[in-house]
Amino acid sequence: MALSGLDIYKKLPKTNCGDCGVPTCLAFAMKLAQGQAELDTCPHVSEEAKSELMESSAPPIRSASIGLGEHAVKIGEETVMYRHEKRFENQTALALLLSDDMDDDEINKKLENITKIEFERIGLMLSADLVAIRATSDAAKFSALVEKVSKATEKGIILVSEDPAIMQAGLKVVADKKPLIYAATIDNWEKMAELAKANNCPLAIKGANLDEAADVSAKLTDAGYKELVIDSGARDIKGILADQVNSRRLALKKTFRPLGYPTIVFANEVSDDVAMQNMVASTLIAKYAGIVVLSELDAATLYPLMVERMNIFTDPQRPMTVEEGIYEVNNPTAESPVLVTTNFSLTYFILSSEVEGSRVPTWICIHDSEGLSVLTAWAAGKFVPENIAPFLKKSGIADKVNHKKLVIPGYVAQISGELEDEMGDWSVVVGPREAGDVPQFLKTWSPAGEKEESKV
Amino acid sequence: MPVETVKETYTGKVREVVLGSGEGEVKVGGQTTMPFYTFEGDMPNKPKIAMEVYDETEEWSDWAKEPFADVIDDPPSWAKKCQDTYKTDMVTLQLRSTDPNGSNTSADDAAETTKKVLDAIDIPLIVMGSGNIEKDQEVLKKVAEVAHGKNIAIGPAQEDNYKAIAAAAMAYNHKVIAQSPVDINIAKQLNILITQLGVSADNIIMDPTTGALGYGLEYTYTIMERLRLAALQQNDDMTNMPIICDLGLETWKTKEAKVGVDEEPTWGDPKTRAITWEAVTANSLMMAGADILVMRHPEAIKLVRNIIDSLS
Numbered sequence: 001m002a003l004s005g006l007d008i009y010k011k012l013p014k015t016n017c018g019d020c021g022v023p024t025c026l027a028f029a030m031k032l033a034q035g036q037a038e039l040d041t042c043p044h045v046s047e048e049a050k051s052e053l054m055e056s057s058a059p060p061i062r063s064a065s066i067g068l069g070e071h072a073v074k075i076g077e078e079t080v081m082y083r084h085e086k087r088f089e090n091q092t093a094l095a096l097l098l099s100d101d102m103d104d105d106e107i108n109k110k111l112e113n114i115t116k117i118e119f120e121r122i123g124l125m126l127s128a129d130l131v132a133i134r135a136t137s138d139a140a141k142f143s144a145l146v147e148k149v150s151k152a153t154e155k156g157i158i159l160v161s162e163d164p165a166i167m168q169a170g171l172k173v174v175a176d177k178k179p180l181i182y183a184a185t186i187d188n189w190e191k192m193a194e195l196a197k198a199n200n201c202p203l204a205i206k207g208a209n210l211d212e213a214a215d216v217s218a219k220l221t222d223a224g225y226k227e228l229v230i231d232s233g234a235r236d237i238k239g240i241l242a243d244q245v246n247s248r249r250l251a252l253k254k255t256f257r258p259l260g261y262p263t264i265v266f267a268n269e270v271s272d273d274v275a276m277q278n279m280v281a282s283t284l285i286a287k288y289a290g291i292v293v294l295s296e297l298d299a300a301t302l303y304p305l306m307v308e309r310m311n312i313f314t315d316p317q318r319p320m321t322v323e324e325g326i327y328e329v330n331n332p333t334a335e336s337p338v339l340v341t342t343n344f345s346l347t348y349f350i351l352s353s354e355v356e357g358s359r360v361p362t363w364i365c366i367h368d369s370e371g372l373s374v375l376t377a378w379a380a381g382k383f384v385p386e387n388i389a390p391f392l393k394k395s396g397i398a399d400k401v402n403h404k405k406l407v408i409p410g411y412v413a414q415i416s417g418e419l420e421d422e423m424g425d426w427s428v429v430v431g432p433r434e435a436g437d438v439p440q441f442l443k444t445w446s447p448a449g450e451k452e453e454s455k456v
Numbered sequence: 457m458p459v460e461t462v463k464e465t466y467t468g469k470v471r472e473v474v475l476g477s478g479e480g481e482v483k484v485g486g487q488t489t490m491p492f493y494t495f496e497g498d499m500p501n502k503p504k505i506a507m508e509v510y511d512e513t514e515e516w517s518d519w520a521k522e523p524f525a526d527v528i529d530d531p532p533s534w535a536k537k538c539q540d541t542y543k544t545d546m547v548t549l550q551l552r553s554t555d556p557n558g559s560n561t562s563a564d565d566a567a568e569t570t571k572k573v574l575d576a577i578d579i580p581l582i583v584m585g586s587g588n589i590e591k592d593q594e595v596l597k598k599v600a601e602v603a604h605g606k607n608i609a610i611g612p613a614q615e616d617n618y619k620a621i622a623a624a625a626m627a628y629n630h631k632v633i634a635q636s637p638v639d640i641n642i643a644k645q646l647n648i649l650i651t652q653l654g655v656s657a658d659n660i661i662m663d664p665t666t667g668a669l670g671y672g673l674e675y676t677y678t679i680m681e682r683l684r685l686a687a688l689q690q691n692d693d694m695t696n697m698p699i700i701c702d703l704g705l706e707t708w709k710t711k712e713a714k715v716g717v718d719e720e721p722t723w724g725d726p727k728t729r730a731i732t733w734e735a736v737t738a739n740s741l742m743m744a745g746a747d748i749l750v751m752r753h754p755e756a757i758k759l760v761r762n763i764i765d766s767l768s
Contacts, residue, residue, distance in 0.1 A: 118722075211457065211458045211459050237767055241493075246459070246462070249461070249462050250462060254462060259459070276762055278732065278735075279763040280763070283739060286677075298724055298725075298728070299722060299724030300726075301724070301728060301729075303724065303732075304712075304736040307712075307736075308736050310670075311670065312740070314674050316678055346667075346671065346672050346675075349671055350672075353710060357709065357714070440557050
C-alpha cells in the first residue's frame with residue numbers, strides 16, 4: 001500500500017543535496033508520497049532503496065496492455081472491491097477464440113464478426129476487443145493463422161499455446177503488435193518468460209489452481225516481470241468466482257503481489273453452450289475479470305454484454321451525459337411537439353425510449369446540465385430559464401417547427417412563467433413529471449391542439 | 457504453496473422471509489454472505505424466480521407474447537402455465553390494467569383476478585399494483601382481503617402510500633414490498649416507517665426500483681450492494697430484508713427488447729436480443745444481491761436458472 005512521506009524519507013540518502021530540484025530529502029519524500037515527483041530524479045538513491053520504493057509505490061493490481069495504438073486494450077489497475085468505493089477502472093476486455101484446427105469458412109466468418117459487430121451508444125463505439133488464437137498442432141499452422149488474423153484486424157491478439165517453440169513461431173509474426181502470451185505454466189515458465197522478455201510482451205500465467213498460479217507468478221514477479229495476467233485454472237463458474245474475489249481481495253487488502261495482476265477467464269471452457277458462456281461473461285464483468293474469452297460473437301448477445309460492461313464500469317461519481325442538441329424521435333415535422341430536458345444520459349434514455357414507444361413524432365431538445373437530472377439541475381442552477389432560453393434560441397429549433405410551444409418537465413413547473421419571459425413569443429407548457437407519463441401526454445396534447453391545459 | 461485467502465467476516469444476516477402457505481411455502485433470503493460467496497458464508501436459499509402474469513399486455517412485442525399465446529387473455533391459466541410448464545418458484549401478478557392513466561379497471565376486478573389466480577396455483581403469489589399512489593391503496597387493500605390466508609406479497613408500498621398498503625398487508629397477514637426510488641436512505645427510512653406501523657421487519661421485502669440494463673442498471677446495482685453490505689457488515693437490521701427486483705417490466709419496455717431488424721439491422725436477432733437483455737439484467741442484479749427476480753420470458757429464465765445452479 002502507499003507509503004507515507006516519512007517512510008520514504010527513511011530510505012533516501014538524507015543528504016539534502018538538492019540535486020533532485022527539491023531543497024531537502026524530507027520535502028522530496030513528501031512530494032513522492034503525493035505522487036508529485038519521480039524517484040528517478042534523485043541521482044543518489046541506492047538501487048536497493050529504489051527497488052523497495054518502486055515496489056511499494058506500485059499499484060496493488062498492476063495493469064497490462066495488449067495491442068497497439070487506438071486498439072490497445074488496458075486491463076487491471078483496479079483499486080476497489082465495490083464500485084461505489086471509487087470506481088472500476090479498466091473494463092473487462094472481451095475476446096473471441098479462433099483455433100488453428102477450424103476450417104477456413106469458420107475462421108473467415110468469425111473474423112468478419114470481430115471486425116463488423118459494433119454498436120454506438122451515447123457517442124461511444126462498443127465492440128469486442130481481442131482475438132485469442134489457439135494452437136492445436138504444429139507451429140506452421142499456428143503462425144499461418146496468426147498471420148491471417150493480424151492482416152484482417154488491428155485488434156489485440158492473445159497467442160494461446162503452452163509449447164514455447166510454437167509460441168515463438170507465433171511471436172515471430174506478431175511480436176511487434178504486443179500480443180498477450182498465454183501461457184506460462186509451472187512446467188514452461190522459464191522459457192515463456194524469456195519469450196516475453198525478448199519480445200517485450202505481456203505474459204499470462206495458467207495454474208492448475210490459484211495456489212499454483214500464485215507460485216508461478218511469484219517466480220516471475222521476483223524476476224522483475226510486471227505485465228502479467230492470471231488464469232487460476234478454474235473452469236467452473238463457482239470456482240472462478242471464488243478465485244476472482246479472493247485474488248482481488250488479497251491484492252487490495254494484503255498487497256499480495258503474486259496475485260496483484262489482472263485476470264483472464266476462458267468462458268468457452270466453462271460451457272460449450274454459447275448462451276451460457278454469455279451468462280458466465282455477464283457474471284464476470286460484474287465480478288472482476290480482466291479478460292473473458294468467448295467462442296462466438298453474435299450481435300444479439302454481445303450488445304447486452306457490452307452495455308452491462310458500460311454500466312458497471314461507469315464512474316459512479318460522474319454521471320454519463322449525452323451531447324447538447326436537438327434529437328429527432330419518430331421523424332418529427334414542423335407540427336411536432338418540442339420537449340426540453342437535461343443531458344443526464346439516463347434522463348435522455350428513458351425519455352427518448354418512452355417517446356419512441358408512443359410513436360408520436362417529437363423533437364427533444366437536450367440542454368447541457370452537466371449530467372444532472374431535472375430536479376437536481378434546476379436546484380444547481382444548471383436547468384433554469386437564464387440558460388435554457390439561450391440554448392433553445394441558439395439550437396435553431398425555431399426554424400424546424402411552425403409553432404411556438406415548448407414542453408418542460410413537470411418537476412420544474414415553477415420556471416414556466418420566467419421561461420416564457422425569456423423566450424419572447426413562445427408559450428411554455430408544463431408536461432408530466434415522470435417520463436412514463438409522457439406517451440399519454442403526447443397522445444392527448446399537440447402544439448396545434450386546444451387541450452393545452454388538459455394535462456398539467 | 458497454498459495461498460492464504462482473506463475471509464470476510466460478516467456479522468449480519470439477511471432476514472429469511474417465507475411466502476405462500478402450506479405445501480407451497482417458499483423461503484427467500486437468509487444468507488450470511490455476499491451473493492454466491494459460498495466460500496465464506498451460507499446461502500441457504502437460492503435467488504427465486506417470480507414469473508410475471510399480466511392482466512393486460514398492451515404493446516407487447518411478438519416475441520414477448522409468443523410463449524403465452526394460448527393463455528395471454530386469461531391470468532389464471534397463464535399463472536398455471538408458469539407453475540406447471542415453466543416451473544417458476546412464484547408468480548407475480550402485474551395489475552397494469554388498474555392504472556388510472558390506462559384502462560383504469562376497478563379494485564374489485566383486480567381482487568377477482570387475484571382470487572382466480574390464487575385458485576389456479578399452489579406456489580406463492582406476489583401482486584404488484586400499477587404504481588399509481590392513490591389507486592394502489594384501494595386496489596391492494598381489496599387484493600389483500602381476498603388473499604387472506606395465502607401469505608402473498610403486495611406492493612409497491614411507496615413513501616406516499618405505504619401506510620394504507622402496509623396496513624392492508626398486516627390486517628390480512630401478507631408481506632409488504634417497500635419500494636424506494638433508487639435511494640439507500642429512503643429504503644432504510646421506509647423500512648423503519650413500516651415497522652413503526654406495527655409490521656414485523658420479517659414481513660418486509662425491499663424493492664430498490666429496478667433500472668434495466670442500459671437504463672440505470674448501475675444505480676440499482678450499487679444501491680443493492682450497499683444495502684446488502686450494510687446488512688452483512690454493519691448488521692443493520694433495517695436494511696437486511698430480502699430484495700426483490702421487478703425487472704421484467706423494465707427490461708421489456710426498453711427499445712432494445714422491442715425493435716425489430718428493420719429498425720436496427722446491426723443489433724442481431726430481436727428475440728435473442730430481448731431474451732439476453734432480460735437475462736443479463738437479471739444476472740447482474742443477482743450478483744448485487746437480488747433474492748427475488750420478477751421475470752417474463754421462459755428462455756431468459758432458463759438461462760438465469762442455469763447460472764444460479766452453477767453458482768450454487
